[in-house]
Amino acid sequence: MSDRPKLHRRTLTGFTPTEIKSIDTAIPAKCRELWNKFGTQEFATKEEFQKSFINHVEKTLARSLYNCDVLAAYQATSDSIRDKLVVHWNKTQQLHTAKEAKRIYYLSLEFLMGRALDNALINLNIKDLTSKGVDELGFKLEDIIGVEPDAGLGNGGLGRLAACFVDSLSTGNYPGWGYGLRYQYGIFAQKIVDGYQVEVPDYWLNFSNPWEIPRFEIQIPVDFYGYVSTVKTPSGGFVKQWNGGQRVLAVAYDNPIPGWDTSNVNNLRLWSAKPTTEFDFSKFNSGDYQNSVADQQNAESITSVLYPNDNFYKGKELRLKQQYFWVSASLYDIVRRFIKSKRPWAEFPEKVAIQLNDTHPTLAIVELQRILIDLQNLSWEEAWDIVTKTIAYSNHTVMSEALEKWPLELFNNLLPRHLEIVYEINQRFLNYVGEKFKDEDLLSRVSIIEESSPKNIRMAHLAVIGSHKVNGVAELHSELIKTTIFKDFVTIYGSEKFTNVTNGITPRRWLRQANPKLTELIASKLGGYTFLKDLNELKQLEKFVDDAEFRHQWDEVKLHNKKRLAVLIKDLTGFSVNPNVLFDIQVKRIHEYKRQQLNIFGVIWRYLQILATPEEERAAKWLPRVVIIGGKAAPGYYAAKNIIKLVNSVSQVVNNDKSVGDLLKVIFIPDYNVSKAEIICPASDLSEHISTAGTEASGTSNMKFVLNGGLIIGTVDGANVEITREIGEDNIFLFGNLSEEVEDIRHEHNKGTTHIPSQLELVFNEILSGTFGDPIVFQGLIDNVKYHGDHYLVSDDFESYLETQDLVDQEYKNKEEWIKKSIISVANMGFFSSDRCIDEYAENIWNIEPVTDQV
Numbered sequence: 001m002s003d004r005p006k007l008h009r010r011t012l013t014g015f016t017p018t019e020i021k022s023i024d025t026a027i028p029a030k031c032r033e034l035w036n037k038f039g040t041q042e043f044a045t046k047e048e049f050q051k052s053f054i055n056h057v058e059k060t061l062a063r064s065l066y067n068c069d070v071l072a073a074y075q076a077t078s079d080s081i082r083d084k085l086v087v088h089w090n091k092t093q094q095l096h097t098a099k100e101a102k103r104i105y106y107l108s109l110e111f112l113m114g115r116a117l118d119n120a121l122i123n124l125n126i127k128d129l130t131s132k133g134v135d136e137l138g139f140k141l142e143d144i145i146g147v148e149p150d151a152g153l154g155n156g157g158l159g160r161l162a163a164c165f166v167d168s169l170s171t172g173n174y175p176g177w178g179y180g181l182r183y184q185y186g187i188f189a190q191k192i193v194d195g196y197q198v199e200v201p202d203y204w205l206n207f208s209n210p211w212e213i214p215r216f217e218i219q220i221p222v223d224f225y226g227y228v229s230t231v232k233t234p235s236g237g238f239v240k241q242w243n244g245g246q247r248v249l250a251v252a253y254d255n256p257i258p259g260w261d262t263s264n265v266n267n268l269r270l271w272s273a274k275p276t277t278e279f280d281f282s283k284f285n286s287g288d289y290q291n292s293v294a295d296q297q298n299a300e301s302i303t304s305v306l307y308p309n310d311n312f313y314k315g316k317e318l319r320l321k322q323q324y325f326w327v328s329a330s331l332y333d334i335v336r337r338f339i340k341s342k343r344p345w346a347e348f349p350e351k352v353a354i355q356l357n358d359t360h361p362t363l364a365i366v367e368l369q370r371i372l373i374d375l376q377n378l379s380w381e382e383a384w385d386i387v388t389k390t391i392a393y394s395n396h397t398v399m400s401e402a403l404e405k406w407p408l409e410l411f412n413n414l415l416p417r418h419l420e421i422v423y424e425i426n427q428r429f430l431n432y433v434g435e436k437f438k439d440e441d442l443l444s445r446v447s448i449i450e451e452s453s454p455k456n457i458r459m460a461h462l463a464v465i466g467s468h469k470v471n472g473v474a475e476l477h478s479e480l481i482k483t484t485i486f487k488d489f490v491t492i493y494g495s496e497k498f499t500n501v502t503n504g505i506t507p508r509r510w511l512r513q514a515n516p517k518l519t520e521l522i523a524s525k526l527g528g529y530t531f532l533k534d535l536n537e538l539k540q541l542e543k544f545v546d547d548a549e550f551r552h553q554w555d556e557v558k559l560h561n562k563k564r565l566a567v568l569i570k571d572l573t574g575f576s577v578n579p580n581v582l583f584d585i586q587v588k589r590i591h592e593y594k595r596q597q598l599n600i601f602g603v604i605w606r607y608l609q610i611l612a613t614p615e616e617e618r619a620a621k622w623l624p625r626v627v628i629i630g631g632k633a634a635p636g637y638y639a640a641k642n643i644i645k646l647v648n649s650v651s652q653v654v655n656n657d658k659s660v661g662d663l664l665k666v667i668f669i670p671d672y673n674v675s676k677a678e679i680i681c682p683a684s685d686l687s688e689h690i691s692t693a694g695t696e697a698s699g700t701s702n703m704k705f706v707l708n709g710g711l712i713i714g715t716v717d718g719a720n721v722e723i724t725r726e727i728g729e730d731n732i733f734l735f736g737n738l739s740e741e742v743e744d745i746r747h748e749h750n751k752g753t754t755h756i757p758s759q760l761e762l763v764f765n766e767i768l769s770g771t772f773g774d775p776i777v778f779q780g781l782i783d784n785v786k787y788h789g790d791h792y793l794v795s796d797d798f799e800s801y802l803e804t805q806d807l808v809d810q811e812y813k814n815k816e817e818w819i820k821k822s823i824i825s826v827a828n829m830g831f832f833s834s835d836r837c838i839d840e841y842a843e844n845i846w847n848i849e850p851v852t853d854q855v
């Protein structure tokens with residue numbers, strides 16, 4: 001590491017307590033007096049906010065009273081709030097440094113943050129003040145909040161989980177940083193053209209981003225390619241030296257993460273790639289100016305775009321470059337911070353915990369080992385002990401198509417020294433397993449290297465071997481990983497290495513921010529807002545379930561939220577929906593395993609049944625419904641894109657069928673993202689979480705919907721299982737085959753026997769007759785079920801799905817009972833706060849504790 005440039009300017013986060021003391025005594029009295037007088041000023045009143053606002057309009061934005069539009073108002077408001085956050089951020093980081101607290105570093109390639117302004121206003125408890133403040137300045141706070149683009153630095157559940165976790169880390173006063181990438185383009189915007197998804201770049205950084213603090217002084221060199229040599233050390237030994245072939249700089253952008261009802265502000269550090277200032281003069285002098293400039297632009301491409309695949313692996317070199325760039329910069333930063341403490345290396349795991357969000361950051365295991373043995377001259381054994389005590393891994397899927405396997409040649413070319421280390425990790429591991437079990441088959445099954453041609457590196461195996469704990473994200477999933485993909489590792493390590501932390505969501509965003517009306521109502525009954533931090537307090541709502549007036553208020557809130565969604569639907573699609581009828585919602589990434597095809601086939605069945613009912617009998621026989629589907633498909637995922645087309649085609653036909661009227665409306669909401677989820681989740685009567693059993697690791701939108709008083713139709717999968725346990729099986733509509741049965745059923749299908757139930761056959765025939773447009777587009781969706789093994793068990797679960805939807809209709813007719821179910825469900829959702837997740841990780845995996853300013 002010695003060849004890396006020394007940093008001359010240092011941030012406050014970097015000082016040790018001893019350094020702070022010595023700096024402290026060196027500060028002249030006058031300087032300290034000035035600092036006390038003028039430093040750390042933050043607004044506390046409406047007037048002070050307005051002063052700050054105007055100040056930012058005039059000085060930061062160089063605008064005036066006469067050209068302050070809503071964008072300027074958003075920026076000036078955000079700049080004012082950010083000033084406040086930065087003050088708290090500085091104090092928090094000083095406190096954690098002074099206390100030498102152990103920190104958790106959460107490594108995630110995705111942070112699906114959504115909007116920051118509303119969240120900051122809520123967490124700082126200054127929303128009312130700010131609202132009144134901007135009102136007098138001629139703006140509506142709602143409009144100002146609406147200007148902010150989503151920070152869409154993630155695909156779906158995994159990225160949103162990371163965002164909920166950093167909120168809970170801050171709220172729980174844990175010293176914790178997130179590390180990720182600052183993609184220039186986050187998840188694409190989805191346009192619907194002629195019923196098809198069209199991807200449009202996400203220009204989220206077009207206007208300056210007031211929520212990030214660029215740290216241009218923190219530039220960390222990251223190397224790629226090159227070769228490995230062996231060099232003699234002064235003491236006569238040998239070390240391996242990696243001579244990189246390409247160097248890129250990682251620039252830090254810090255995003256302050258406020259906690260709720262605390263002054264604790266943690267950091268989310270996102271790296272952006274830029275070229276080194278070492279311009280290639282040899283190329284330049286040989287007249288190749290063009291190429292030497294092009295190389296530089298190449299560097300920036302590393303962080304230019306988020307890969308838009310959810311639960312799907314694609315072995316692209318640029319993706320591996322992203323992973324190493326991010327892991328290398330983050331570890332350099334973490335190690336540098338530790339080195340300043342001048343503690344012995346053996347204490348590293350007492351100061352640092354690193355959590356891998358899926359296998360994406362698995363290179364951290366190899367990179368930390370490399371730093372310790374090649375650059376810090378520790379022995380292999382000492383280093384490996386530190387690595388495995390520091391790192392833990394969360395698994396997010398058992399689906400084989402989602403498991404990362406890097407082709408060995410590609411890996412070797414990009415990271416030659418890391419491959420040597422992977423080999424040695426593997427060798428030592430296989431030696432151990434070989435001696436203990438004497439089983440050749442076992443060795444080839446657990447090896448990090450897949451001996452296929454071409455050979456692959458199995459990242460999940462490396463992650464298990466290099467971690468002290470491996471967790472799944474819901475009970476069912478955590479049991480499944482132990483009997484499927486990591487079965488052999490349970491034999492080798494014992495089951496204690498494997499644990500469960502069921503996912504959760506932050507109640508600040510998913511209740512307070514998304515559903516202010518319900519929050520108010522709950523607070524009025526519970527006597528305050530502390531349930532936003534102690535979500536188990538919701539339990540007290542059960543006392544009011546027999547209070548008819550309360551039930552009425554509860555229902556009014558739901559109606560309000562449905563009207564709010566109806567406005568959005570009108571805006572986005574032009575369709576009008578009746579907010580008084582059942583809203584049935586499925587929003588999430590479009591994926592065959594999530595089975596939006598099951599939903600839309602069911603909708604077509606319902607439509608055909610309505611048409612088959614004589615018109616004068618329809619109103620009596622059918623309960624009206626609005627079926628709402630939304631989500632993005634990965635750009636290269638044809639089956640998923642055809643599902644979107646089918647939903648839109650059905651929507652056109654059904655919504656324009658005058659004979660159906662309000663009995664059925666079908667809506668596709670384009671460009672589903674976090675800010676839309678905040679409008680959608682509070683507006684469901686019913687939401688659908690209908691993945692093939694055993695495929696959805698947890699799901700988190702199931703939690704968002706139930707927390708907001710919606711009921712669920714779902715399979716026995718992921719966290720649906722624990723939601724059922726918490727809220728009671730009378731309050732959820734479960735259906736379908738169980739995960740234990742799935743493998744045998746698939747086997748039957750693959751032997752050539754897929755029975756298509758008559759209702760589904762009717763649906764298929766209707767599609768093929770051209771009712772929903774040229775059937776050639778949908779042929780593949782049908783053939784997958786009928787002739788290609790129906791991998792997701794659509795045929796097997798279809799009848800059970802329809803029956804359960806009928807049951808939903810029956811129960812919805814009993815309005816008062818439905819509202820009671822809704823209240824009881826919300827009352828029992830305390831377990832699904834991400835605060836509980838973070839407490840569990842802190843206690844069982846990270847061994848960290850909250851830090852508050854009381855000593």
Ligand SMILES: *Cc1c(COP(=O)(O)O)cnc(C)c1O
Nearest residue numbers: 156157588673674677699700701
């Ligand atoms: C919560 C959330 C998800 C995850 O939804 P699942 O149904 O659990 O897959 C995906 N996208 C967004 C925008 C979300 O807010």
